[in-house]
Amino acid sequence: MAVVLLGVFLLLGGCWDNRSIEHRAIVLMIGIEPAQDGLISVYFQVPTSQALSSLSVSSSPSSASPATYVVGGVGKTVAQAMTQAQAKSSGDLYLGQVQEIVLSSQLPAAQFEDVLDFLARIGPMDKTSYVAVSPDPIQHITQHQPQEGLLPALYLTSFFSCRHCQEVYLARTVWDAEQHLQTPGMSMWLPVLRDHEANFRIDQAALYRQGQPVMTLTPEQTVYLGYLLNATAKASLPFTLHGAPVSVRALRSRTATHVVPEAGGVRLVADLKVQGILDTLPPGEATIANLRALEIEVSRGIAAQELTLIRSMQRQGVDPVGFLAPYLWQHQSLMPQANELYRNAGVEVRVHTRIIEVGDVL
Amino acid sequence: MPRSRAANVPSAANSRTTHPSPRDVEGNASRLDERLNAYLADLVAQGDLGRVSGSVETAEGRIRSLLGSAPDLVLRRIRLGFAPGRPTLLVYIDGMTDPDMLGATIARLLDGGQESSLPGDFASALQAQLPLGEVEREDRWRQLFTQLLSGTTLLFVEGVPAAWMLDISKLPARGVGRPLSEPSIKGPQEAFNEVLVTNLAQIRHRIHDPRLEFETFRIGSYTRTTVALAHVQGLTNPDLVLAVQHRLEAIDRDYVQYASEISPYLHQHPRTMFPLIRSTERVDWIVRDLMNGKVAVLVDGDPFAFTLPVGMLDFFQTTQDYIFSAWEASLVRLVRLVGVFVGLYLMPLYIALFSVNPDLVPTKFVLTVAGARQHIPFPPVMEVAVMWIIIELLREAANRLPQPLATTLGTVGAVVVGTAIVKAGIVDPIMIVLVTLSAIGLYTIPAYEMGAAFRWMFWIMVIGASVVGVYGIILVSVGLVGYMSALETFGVPYLAPFAPLLPQELGDSVLRMPLPWLRRRPVTNHPLDRQKSRPPETPDPVNLRDLQGQGPS
Numbered sequence: 082m083a084v085v086l087l088g089v090f091l092l093l094g095g096c097w098d099n100r101s102i103e104h105r106a107i108v109l110m111i112g113i114e115p116a117q118d119g120l121i122s123v124y125f126q127v128p129t130s131q132a133l134s135s136l137s138v139s140s141s142p143s144s145a146s147p148a149t150y151v152v153g154g155v156g157k158t159v160a161q162a163m164t165q166a167q168a169k170s171s172g173d174l175y176l177g178q179v180q181e182i183v184l185s186s187q188l189p190a191a192q193f194e195d196v197l198d199f200l201a202r203i204g205p206m207d208k209t210s211y212v213a214v215s216p217d218p219i220q221h222i223t224q225h226q227p228q229e230g231l232l233p234a235l236y237l238t239s240f241f242s243c244r245h246c247q248e249v250y251l252a253r254t255v256w257d258a259e260q261h262l263q264t265p266g267m268s269m270w271l272p273v274l275r276d277h278e279a280n281f282r283i284d285q286a287a288l289y290r291q292g293q294p295v296m297t298l299t300p301e302q303t304v305y306l307g308y309l310l311n312a313t314a315k316a317s318l319p320f321t322l323h324g325a326p327v328s329v330r331a332l333r334s335r336t337a338t339h340v341v342p343e344a345g346g347v348r349l350v351a352d353l354k355v356q357g358i359l360d361t362l363p364p365g366e367a368t369i370a371n372l373r374a375l376e377i378e379v380s381r382g383i384a385a386q387e388l389t390l391i392r393s394m395q396r397q398g399v400d401p402v403g404f405l406a407p408y409l410w411q412h413q414s415l416m417p418q419a420n421e422l423y424r425n426a427g428v429e430v431r432v433h434t435r436i437i438e439v440g441d442v443l
Numbered sequence: 444m445p446r447s448r449a450a451n452v453p454s455a456a457n458s459r460t461t462h463p464s465p466r467d468v469e470g471n472a473s474r475l476d477e478r479l480n481a482y483l484a485d486l487v488a489q490g491d492l493g494r495v496s497g498s499v500e501t502a503e504g505r506i507r508s509l510l511g512s513a514p515d516l517v518l519r520r521i522r523l524g525f526a527p528g529r530p531t532l533l534v535y536i537d538g539m540t541d542p543d544m545l546g547a548t549i550a551r552l553l554d555g556g557q558e559s560s561l562p563g564d565f566a567s568a569l570q571a572q573l574p575l576g577e578v579e580r581e582d583r584w585r586q587l588f589t590q591l592l593s594g595t596t597l598l599f600v601e602g603v604p605a606a607w608m609l610d611i612s613k614l615p616a617r618g619v620g621r622p623l624s625e626p627s628i629k630g631p632q633e634a635f636n637e638v639l640v641t642n643l644a645q646i647r648h649r650i651h652d653p654r655l656e657f658e659t660f661r662i663g664s665y666t667r668t669t670v671a672l673a674h675v676q677g678l679t680n681p682d683l684v685l686a687v688q689h690r691l692e693a694i695d696r697d698y699v700q701y702a703s704e705i706s707p708y709l710h711q712h713p714r715t716m717f718p719l720i721r722s723t724e725r726v727d728w729i730v731r732d733l734m735n736g737k738v739a740v741l742v743d744g745d746p747f748a749f750t751l752p753v754g755m756l757d758f759f760q761t762t763q764d765y766i767f768s769a770w771e772a773s774l775v776r777l778v779r780l781v782g783v784f785v786g787l788y789l790m791p792l793y794i795a796l797f798s799v800n801p802d803l804v805p806t807k808f809v810l811t812v813a814g815a816r817q818h819i820p821f822p823p824v825m826e827v828a829v830m831w832i833i834i835e836l837l838r839e840a841a842n843r844l845p846q847p848l849a850t851t852l853g854t855v856g857a858v859v860v861g862t863a864i865v866k867a868g869i870v871d872p873i874m875i876v877l878v879t880l881s882a883i884g885l886y887t888i889p890a891y892e893m894g895a896a897f898r899w900m901f902w903i904m905v906i907g908a909s910v911v912g913v914y915g916i917i918l919v920s921v922g923l924v925g926y927m928s929a930l931e932t933f934g935v936p937y938l939a940p941f942a943p944l945l946p947q948e949l950g951d952s953v954l955r956m957p958l959p960w961l962r963r964r965p966v967t968n969h970p971l972d973r974q975k976s977r978p979p980e981t982p983d984p985v986n987l988r989d990l991q992g993q994g995p996s
Contacts, residue, residue: 096910101823102797102809103816109806133814136807177802178809205802235807 106172109149109234112219113196114185116155121192123162124153124223125174128232148232151223159199177205180234182255183223183274186216190292197262197292200255208256211241213274214287214294221276228279237274240283245314249307251283262292266406266419268399270306273297288399296397298390305386308334308353309402320382322375325363329379329436332357340408340426348427349391349404355383355432361440372436380432387430395424478508495582497604499530506534509588515539523569523600524554532599539594541613548573548596548611569600569607577610589667614638619645622725624891630766634724639669639743645726646673650733654678660691663699669743670705673729678736680969683933687738687751702742702749709740709751710932716899718892719932721757722749728762736970752933754967756940756952758893759783764955773954779887780953786884787901790831790877791908791916794823799912815871824909826870830878831901833860935967 110126132148152174154165167174184196200206215222227236241252251272261269271294273285286303288296298306307313317330334355341348357379362371394400398420405423409416482505486492495502503518510516515537523531531552535545551573570578581587582605591597594612619641622634635642643657654676661667670691674684687709694708706720707713723729724746729739732750741748759779764772796804797812804812819826837856841849861875885901888894900923907915930937940948948965950956964970 091910096799099799099909099912101816102801102813103819105801105813107801107809107813128810130814130817133810134817136810136814175801178806180806207802232810238806 100173104172105175106152106170107175107178109178109232110181110183110223110237111176111179112151112183112185112223113159113188114219115188115192119192120155120157121159121162121196122153122155122219123159123166124151124220125163125166125170126151126223126234127170127172127174132232147224148226149224149234151220153220159196175205176203177207179206179210181237182210182212183219184212184214184271185219186214186273186287186294186297193292194262197255197259201259206255208259209254211237212253212255212258212271213237213283214271215274215276216297217274217276222274225276225281227281237281240281247314248284248316249286249303250312250314251286251303251307261401261403262289264403264406265416266400266409266423267403268401270399270401286401288394288397288401290397290399296394296399301386302390305383305390306401308355308383308387309336309338309351309390311336318379318382320375320378322362322366322371322378325366327362327375328360329357329375330360332379338402338404340404341429343427346425346427347405347408347422348429349423350429351387351391351402351404351431353383353387353430353432355379355434356437357434358438359436359440367439372439376434376436379434379436383434384430384432387432388428391428391430395426395428398424474508474511477504480504493584495584495587495599495604495606497602499532499599499601502599502606503532505584506591521549521552523552526569526600530601533596534591534599535596536591536594539612539614540596541611544611544613545596548609552598569603573598573607573609577608579608580605581608582606589661593667593669616641622723625723625725625728625761625889627725627761627763627766630762631725631727633726635726635741635746635748637744637746639671639741642726642741642746642748643671643673646730646733646739649726649730650675655733658688662691662694662696662705664697666698666700668699670699671741671743673733673739673741675733675736678734678964678970678972679738680736680971683736683752683969684738686933687740691740699742700744702740702745702747705740705742706749712930712932715930717755717896717927717930717937718758718890719753719930719937720749720751721753721890722747722892724748725762731762731765735964736968736972752935752968754935754939755927755937758890759888761889765958769955769957776953776955779889782884782887783897784884786881786887787897787904788916789881789884790827790901791904792913793874793877794827794905795908795912795916798823798909799915803913812871812873815873818868819871821869822909823874824905826874827878827905829864830870830874833864834878834882934969939967940965 106125106127108125108127110124112124112126114122116122126149128149129147131146152166152170154162154167154169156162156165163174182200184193188196200210201208223233225233227233229236231239240247244250244252253271258269258271261267269289270286271289272283273287275282275285284300284303286298286306287294288298304313304316304318307316311334313333315330316332317328318332320327320329332355334353336354337352339350339352341350359372359375391402400406400423404426405419409419415422482492499520506516506518513536517533517535517537519533521531521533523529533549533552581590587597587606587608590608594614596609596611598607598609600607616638617636619636620634621632633645635645647655652675656674656676658672660670660672662670672684672687672691690709691705694705696704699705702722706722710719712719729741729748729750733739737750737752739748739750759776764776767775797809797816801809816823821829833856837853837860840856841853844852857879861879864870865872865875881901885894885897888897900919903923904916904919907919909915911918924938924942928936928938928942936943939945940952945966947963948967951961951965959976962975963973964975966973
């Protein structure tokens with residue numbers, strides 16, 4: 082009996098498929114873009130053995146040799162493309178350490194959903210890999226070497242994993258994207274990744290409607306979206322006080338949203354509690370009354386910008402904030418007309434600002 | 444002159460191939476004749492083959508017939524000073540008798556007045572002439588031979604159907620040394636030695652109480668080794684003492700040299716790889732256990748004694764834990780626990796994470812390891828096997844060498860082999876770090892016997908990890924805990940006080956609370972008196988608070 086159990090354990094344990102880490106091609110980044118004739122191109126970024134060796138002896142990789150190489154494949158599905166790419170690699174393409182997935186903004190909605198579905202079904206792949214969208218050629222993005230000397234995927238991981246390092250925390254994981262895609266009353270958004278000189282540039286968000294990007298926010302709009310999402314960490318906005326320019330920095334907010342039913346529809350309410358640091362005040366202007374006036378000025382400015390942003394998102398029919406999601410959960414019968422309900426909803430933005438510190442004046 | 448047995452008795456190998464010569468047959472027949480004559484003399488005189496007849500001649504013949512070829516046997520005829528007409532025979536084993544005491548004894552026997560001038564019968568008179576010390580009279584040959592071969596001197600006097608056993612033995616022994624296998628920075632530095640009497644005296648020296656009891660057993664049909672069972676009456680549960688007594692009496696062996704030969708007979712799991720008996724050479728450890736309601740077993744000839752019953756925790760504790768402060772002792776115990784986990788899990792985790800489940804490792808670490816393993820020809824499990832075999836070889840070789848050489852071998856072996864094997868590309872540098880940490884971790888276990896069990900567990904863990912990764916480690920761990928929780932000795936669960944959970948015992952487990960808080964003996968030993976210390980019954984004259992309310996208001 083013991084021999085049988087041991088035999089079954091060994092045969093079914095899966096140990097025959099085990100490959101030690103050095104025999105695997107560790108994929109750190111996957112790039113996906115549409116190819117001709119409705120096909121999909123998939124690129125796998127893998128660190129070179131020189132880069133790995135340099136990591137193990139704590140030295141920076143040689144600038145002469147690239148830190149990564151890219152293996153690509155084309156197919157009707159991501160799986161087919163991956164099979165083709167596998168044929169070009171001596172190691173087993175291992176997806177258990179994928180850090181970044183970059184999707185082309187040109188991916189049609191059908192292919193986009195196919196891609197997300199595939200990513201969700203790959204067993205070893207971590208569902209917390211970061212996802213970004215790029216309007217640039219994906220092969221070019223995957224071959225990009227950041228100036229900081231890190232492996233590209235590690236650069237992006239460092240960028241996305243630090244919540245308070247960036248102006249707006251734009252990290253989106255596969256898990257988040259799937260969740261937003263499937264939740265009624267909520268639109269998916271992804272950070273936009275661009276190849277910018279020696280590094281990547283990530284300061285915009287792309288808003289999706291049913292797997293298709295319909296709106297790419299400007300960096301300023303992205304900051305205001307960040308306030309609604311509680312994701313803006315250290316924005317800096319210019320204002321004027323009695324005609325003189327002043328700057329409020331480290332602005333962050335705690336935002337609560339809810340929906341108020343009205344006759345013939347609903348009203349979307351965003352309640353922002355903003356706080357920040359005033360850099361400095363002109364000489365003689367550092368009074369409590371002036372601070373209060375500035376706080377009101379900041380509140381008005383943010384409220385106006387937020388209102389404009391929400392109105393534009395309503396026009397496009399995208400709701401990355403998920404104003405309606407809890408309301409629809411409680412009123413399931415309104416699901417079919419959710420889009421119309423959102424587009425026609427009234428909007429109210431309340432902003433309460435508090436200056437918690439005044440530079441070197443007080 | 445004692446004859447050499449080798450000269451007369453053909454070896455076992457020769458007896459198979461050659462027939463005994465007529466001369467050998469003649470010699471054997473002669474010895475058989477001598478022995479029969481001696482036996483017949485006892486039988487005629489006493490009517491019992493097993494008792495002394497009272498004839499010195501017969502006694503000498505009987506001893507010679509049995510031990511005559513022993514080169515260290517001394518049979519000496521003397522003339523008693525107070526009874527010169529009675530032939531007297533002194534028998535002892537050379538080298539096991541104190542020569543000064545022997546000289547003094549003989550001098551007293553040769554001296555003395557007339558037999559008729561002494562009061563009482565002859566036996567009492569002789570007893571009065573013997574030196575102070577342990578003197579017993581015995582007429583059974585079996586007992587006499589056992590005592591003689593244990594170092595006792597026998598005195599036969601013509602006409603007395605018994606012999607006197609004079610305890611003037613001085614067994615070859617080293618002095619009381621330091622506990623080399625269980626060193627301690629502070630506290631007593633006293634270890635047992637090979638002489639049981641010395642060991643018992645060392646315990647007695649620390650427990651000045653008549654309730655400390657020793658009971659001796661003779662085990663081994665050839666060696667007749669003395670085994671002592673120690674316990675404190677009124678503390679130790681009598682059921683435990685009775686159970687150990689019965690099991691000691693039931694041991695059927697032809698020889699016993701070591702305490703470890705007895706221990707498997709005392710518990711119900713002789714096949715388990717986990718030690719169920721904690722052996723020690725430290726006197727203070729035995730005394731501590733006795734005071735906690737355990738029994739101790741000491742074997743003559745072995746400086747390692749053991750106590751019963753024990754649980755898993757006993758193997759992770761040292762006497763040093765009770766010498767240092769609670770903070771220090773607790774820290775040391777935590778370090779040992781970490782050491783065990785590192786020793787047991789570090790390398791299996793390495794195998795599991797880098798062979799089976801690399802998705803569980805942080806990316807930077809995976810890349811670093813992958814870089815280090817770029818040109819390694821073997822999978823991690825083979826690397827572990829190679830390195831562990833090297834470690835075990837070095838350890839075993841160091842055990843066989845004198846201390847200075849062992850240290851050199853360890854250092855040179857570790858440095859040279861470690862460096863060379865990495866340069867040769869057989870293992871990666873990370874493996875060297877892991878092997879070193881694992882080895883150090885497992886050697887933090889104070890009890891050597893438990894270290895061996897964990898080394899076996901380590902290999903089972905490695906196999907589990909290499910087959911099914913982290914899941915295998917969890918599977919083996921669950922099995923390990925399940926198995927250990929089923930073990931028990933004398934009713935004490937092996938994993939107590941964690942399984943079953945005994946909150947009142949946790950104060951002296953992974954952490955060690957301050958000693959005044961540990962007021963009770965472990966309940967797992969079922970001691971008769973659980974209270975270690977009692978509150979003072981009379982007010983402390985120094986403590987003014989006790990006196991409050993007693994003075995004039």
